[in-house]
Amino acid sequence: MLHLFAALLAAAPLAQCLIHGATPPLPVPPRLSAGDGARLHAQSGVVLPPLDTLYTFDQLIDHNNPSLGTFQQRYWSTWEYYKPGGVIILTTPGETNADGYTGYLTNDTINGQIAQAHNGATIVLEHRFYGLSNPLPDLSVESLRLHTIQQAIDDLEYFAKNVKLPFPGGDQVGPDKAPWVLVGGSYAGALTAFTNVNKPGLFAASYASSAVVESITDFWAYFEPIRQHMPQNCSLDVQAAIARLDSILTGKNQTAIDALKASFGMGDIVHLDDFAGALKTNLYIWQELGPGDGASVFYDFCDAMEVVDGVNAGPNGRGGEHALAGWGNYWTSYEYADVCGLSDAETCWGTYNANDSFWTSTEVDNAERSWSWIVCNEMGFFQESAPISHPTVVSRLLNISYDERTCQQYFPTAFPLPTAPQVERTNLAYEGWNLHTKHLYFGNGQLDPWLYATVSSPFTYVPDTPEQSIGLSAGGFHCSDLITSYGVADASVLAVQEKGLAAITRYLAEWRPAN
Ligand SMILES: *[C@@H]1O[C@H](CO)[C@@H](O)[C@H](O)[C@H]1NC(C)=O
Ligand SMILES: *[C@@H]1O[C@H](CO)[C@@H](O)[C@H](O)[C@H]1NC(C)=O
Numbered sequence: 001m002l003h004l005f006a007a008l009l010a011a012a013p014l015a016q017c018l019i020h021g022a023t024p025p026l027p028v029p030p031r032l033s034a035g036d037g038a039r040l041h042a043q044s045g046v047v048l049p050p051l052d053t054l055y056t057f058d059q060l061i062d063h064n065n066p067s068l069g070t071f072q073q074r075y076w077s078t079w080e081y082y083k084p085g086g087v088i089i090l091t092t093p094g095e096t097n098a099d100g101y102t103g104y105l106t107n108d109t110i111n112g113q114i115a116q117a118h119n120g121a122t123i124v125l126e127h128r129f130y131g132l133s134n135p136l137p138d139l140s141v142e143s144l145r146l147h148t149i150q151q152a153i154d155d156l157e158y159f160a161k162n163v164k165l166p167f168p169g170g171d172q173v174g175p176d177k178a179p180w181v182l183v184g185g186s187y188a189g190a191l192t193a194f195t196n197v198n199k200p201g202l203f204a205a206s207y208a209s210s211a212v213v214e215s216i217t218d219f220w221a222y223f224e225p226i227r228q229h230m231p232q233n234c235s236l237d238v239q240a241a242i243a244r245l246d247s248i249l250t251g252k253n254q255t256a257i258d259a260l261k262a263s264f265g266m267g268d269i270v271h272l273d274d275f276a277g278a279l280k281t282n283l284y285i286w287q288e289l290g291p292g293d294g295a296s297v298f299y300d301f302c303d304a305m306e307v308v309d310g311v312n313a314g315p316n317g318r319g320g321e322h323a324l325a326g327w328g329n330y331w332t333s334y335e336y337a338d339v340c341g342l343s344d345a346e347t348c349w350g351t352y353n354a355n356d357s358f359w360t361s362t363e364v365d366n367a368e369r370s371w372s373w374i375v376c377n378e379m380g381f382f383q384e385s386a387p388i389s390h391p392t393v394v395s396r397l398l399n400i401s402y403d404e405r406t407c408q409q410y411f412p413t414a415f416p417l418p419t420a421p422q423v424e425r426t427n428l429a430y431e432g433w434n435l436h437t438k439h440l441y442f443g444n445g446q447l448d449p450w451l452y453a454t455v456s457s458p459f460t461y462v463p464d465t466p467e468q469s470i471g472l473s474a475g476g477f478h479c480s481d482l483i484t485s486y487g488v489a490d491a492s493v494l495a496v497q498e499k500g501l502a503a504i505t506r507y508l509a510e511w512r513p514a515n
């Protein structure tokens, strides 16, 4: 199986959770680099260090055993808008190498908008076990025992209480002396909410975008916003194509099975569920979208099924046989090479070879592996076919058994047998959808594939209260409200941002220094 994710992310200036291959996209906020022009301190005109200046913090390796010492946790910071008495705005991009997230220091993002409104300094902190912020020098099962949600929450507290920020007076701004604001999107949005539950009062205010607060093992509903909001003809045709594919793959006609695999250029793939799993790639593109990104490759995929001789299909599409053939054409003429290059299908998409370095490598800076550890242990979010009574855009060959096996292959000593993630424990510890906190704002988008794990999920009802306020945009995708330009592109996203900024202002007004 090819390791495609890291290369793609590294190459993209604004990678909206870019991911290809059978590996599911990580729930991370969009990578966003600020321009590298010189920046001046707004108040004094003093020239500031470049935004990509790297700082490090001596973080505890193990919060349960401080005698193990410290490791260097990377962070970036600026004080463009800071005035004494101002707020300190902290974010972590979560489960990714944090290089290229300097946009989260500026008013290209909600972080900088909060800074600008409240004389704040901004910080981007790399999460433990991602990028080059590793408590231990590898990602072996033994090392990953220190990779837990709780250790990450404890990192945020220890950082806030002990960091000496690189600006005049920056050693006198702990959360007892200055109001701190925690911002996060996606997994880091959940971490933001969990930190409020676990360390009430540590942060004066928090902003959590697309926060996946409820951990769910069989997260088939990942595909629901996609199924519901892609063009109707395309949605119906994907469902019809998958129904046809499933009837062939579960049938007894080997000639038909071989012909189907060959029509996708994947005649050599061994396991039928790997073949079916590869086809999720086209749907995962949805997670990369933001308001205004309409002419994306997602719509090229639809056009391949819907458009014949320049004419669009009607609202009901063209039916499974035509759709599956169009999908295969698109796959062989574009998607396959884009993801696999010259590699054969089994090497690119096969997941059953436990000796593949994809599973066995324990080198650091491998976000897929580190995130899989959290997925397999604490959060789940396996993206499968819908329940049998419900329309599906994903093959019914794909269920939680497929992902439990991959957990076993990544971490055979931790999971000698297929094991379900301990999501009940996570939802109990950090309260999932039952959370009742203060000074926390949630921003969500109806078009976000992660919607069903947020407080705006149609599966639950979490009230929008002044103390724990919720904004939901009709036009928002994944973490769209973190990004200033998406508010410019879509009025509903702007409204979510404005509601959030107002909530943060209210929460900050209630903050008092510790006496
Ligand atoms: C961002 O800050 C610059 C000045 O530093 C200002 O010109 C611009 O209007 C700000 N953008 C927003 C969205 O507030
Ligand atoms: C098996 O599938 C092939 C190719 O689709 C088809 O030509 C053939 O008639 C099928 N055989 C049976 C027994 O249905």
Ligand SMILES: *[C@@H]1O[C@H](CO)[C@@H](O)[C@H](O)[C@H]1NC(C)=O
Pocket (backbone or CB within 6 Å): 231, 232, 233, 234, 299, 302, 303, 304, 306, 307, 312, 313, 314, 315, 316
């Ligand atoms: C059919 O699909 C195309 C995308 O390929 C889309 O542009 C068009 O709006 C769709 N039409 C209907 C009626 O769903």
Ligand SMILES: *[C@@H]1O[C@H](CO)[C@@H](O)[C@H](O)[C@H]1NC(C)=O
Pocket (backbone or CB within 6 Å): 353, 354, 355
């Ligand atoms: C994996 O490697 C081990 C030891 O090198 C070997 O015994 C085993 O047969 C290999 N398995 C596969 C699927 O190649």
Ligand SMILES: *[C@@H]1O[C@H](CO)[C@@H](O)[C@H](O)[C@H]1NC(C)=O
Pocket (backbone or CB within 6 Å): 273, 396, 397, 398, 399, 400, 401, 402
């Ligand atoms: C998952 O699907 C496979 C076939 O692809 C089947 O053998 C297995 O029993 C299913 N597991 C569950 C939990 O439904």
